Amino acid sequence: MTDFWIAAGALLLVALAFLLLPILRGRRAQAEEDRTALNVALYEERLAELAAQHAAGTLSAEQMDAGRADAARELLEDTEGSDTPRVARLGRSAPLVAAVLVPLIGYGLYLHWGSSDKLELARQFSEQPRTIEEMTARLEQAVQAQPDSAEAWYFLGRTYMNQERPADAAKAFERVVALAGRQPELLGQWAQALYFARDRQWSAELQTLTDDALKGDPEEVTSLGLLGIAAFEEKRYQDAVRFWEQLVAALPEEDPSREAIRGGIARAREQLGEPAGAPQEQQPAAEPAAVTLQVDVALDPQVAKDVSPEDSVFVFARAVSGPAIPLAAKRLTVADLPASISLGDADAMMPSLKLSSFGQVTLVARVSREGNATKGEWVGQSQALETTGDQTRVSLVIDRAETP
Structure with missing residues (x-):
């Protein structure tokens, strides 16, 4: 997470700059204000001298007026450009205290509401687990x-x-x-x-x-x-035979668990006293043929501008009417696109849930920066597809942002 903390530190420096710059500006404004006050004091002192000289008879009225005019002109020249408005002074302590509290409060708020755990989790899921x-x-x-x-x-x-x-x-x-x-x-x-x-x-x-x-x-x-x-x-062996026979009929013909279930049916029939050569099950209905979909996966040009080559791409199939979990899935990266892949019974997430077990499926392609198969930034989805009959190629374009 070093890169994250570097970025956070840079943002913190920007925030501190906004807090500390007013202190420097306040010093300059204070210096300007002090110089203006000194000039006004000198002006008033000059007027007092002129008035005293006039009272003593050393200056005529015309000379005193001329002196006042000179003093006023000098005051204007000295204060020209010093029209900075007065600002309230909070002193140095308030901004400095704020500069200390901002990073502490920010860190505390991030620990409470932040998502450092999700960031670290995304990093972990980008690597294959060893055990x-x-x-x-x-x-x-x-x-x-x-x-x-x-x-x-x-x-x-x-x-x-x-x-x-x-x-x-x-x-x-x-x-x-x-x-x-x-x-x-x-x-x-x-x-x-x-x-x-x-x-x-x-x-x-x-x-x-x-x-x-x-x-x-x-x-x-x-x-x-x-x-x-x-x-x-x-020891309800008749019920066991009935349930297991339904199970064998529901499983695909190539499912390896069918033999173990048939063995269980045979044992149950033996407990019922049926002859070993008795028929153990009715001939099951024809099993659906294995399904394989050929999928062309591509990025929309607008989406391609916002993704990175190392971003993960998950392509999976879901049943239109059935469990929400994916039936089959494959993982690619953006660098692999455009790509042509096959998605079928051989890619099933569970042996009992295959594409051939469902009449209609939808295909989904998701781009995830975090490598999370359940959540991403961009997605593309197909219409409902029939899994029966001859399969043609399906084009799947990742073309929109994924809503939370």
């Missing part, structure tokens, strides 16, 4: 600096789950739901974190969360998987 612990620490700082960022809270919750910290993840997902609304995928993630945080004990609260999630999206994969696990733990 998962470092990434977690950055995300924790991000939600402290931006407590209203649903995306930051979501990624923090996912990170906690990967670190087997379900209690912390549950708090993070609760915050996401409060910010982004009761979206099915978010409710499923929240319910899953609560279930593992409470030692796999099912409750009415978890039932409500999963019911709401499936009401909004009958194929919400996290809720289906969680309901199957809970049913199996409670």
Whole structure:
């Protein structure tokens, strides 16, 4: 943050100059005022001498009038150009005290209302984390600096789950739901974190969360998987088979977790006493083909004047009807633009949330000086795009300032 403090110090010097310059001007004005007062005193003394000489009879009336005229002319000549208005004098102490207090008060106000934490956070996010612990620490700082960022809270919750910290993840997902609304995928993630945080004990609260999630999206994969696990733990094997079969049907054909879920279905059927060779599931409906969008990303000429080559560019896809989090994303820099990239199922942020799982998506490109994927200065967005059928190239132009 050295560059920031250098800039702040330069501004402080400018502020001190405004405070200290009046002291120098006051000294010059005071000197001018003292010289004028001396000239007036000399003039009055000269008039008194002329009056005394006239009274003594050494000067005639005409000579006295001529002397008065000479004295007046000399006074005018001495005071010519000294028309500086009188100013109230506060003395030297007030400006000097102000010069000391201004930087102290400014520093205190910046510590209270400033954004040094966000500045430092932006510097950290511009570098790739070396460990998962470092990434977690950055995300924790991000939600402290931006407590209203649903995306930051979501990624923090996912990170906690990967670190087997379900209690912390549950708090993070609760915050996401409060910010982004009761979206099915978010409710499923929240319910899953609560279930593992409470030692796999099912409750009415978890039932409500999963019911709401499936009401909004009958194929919400996290809720289906969680309901199957809970049913199996409670020896409700028929329910476990039903939920897991729905889950397998909802997952893409290439999803590696399908085999593990089929194994769980087989174990549940064994507990029900069904023969090992019995059909384990109905043939699922045809899975949607993998989706890949070809995206040409460019800067509007007006925006190009205000960006730097090292500024980060985030290109991501969001579902038109679905979770608020990005489905797939890639990171570039302004120096890379214009660029042609592919964005598809292979770039999915989560295996269960792919472009092919949603009928329509929108593409967004964001320029961020701070390297923050959730907040930037300029943005461009496409219209709703169909993910089915033959895909053509999509042009995405970053052409407007992003509103807070």
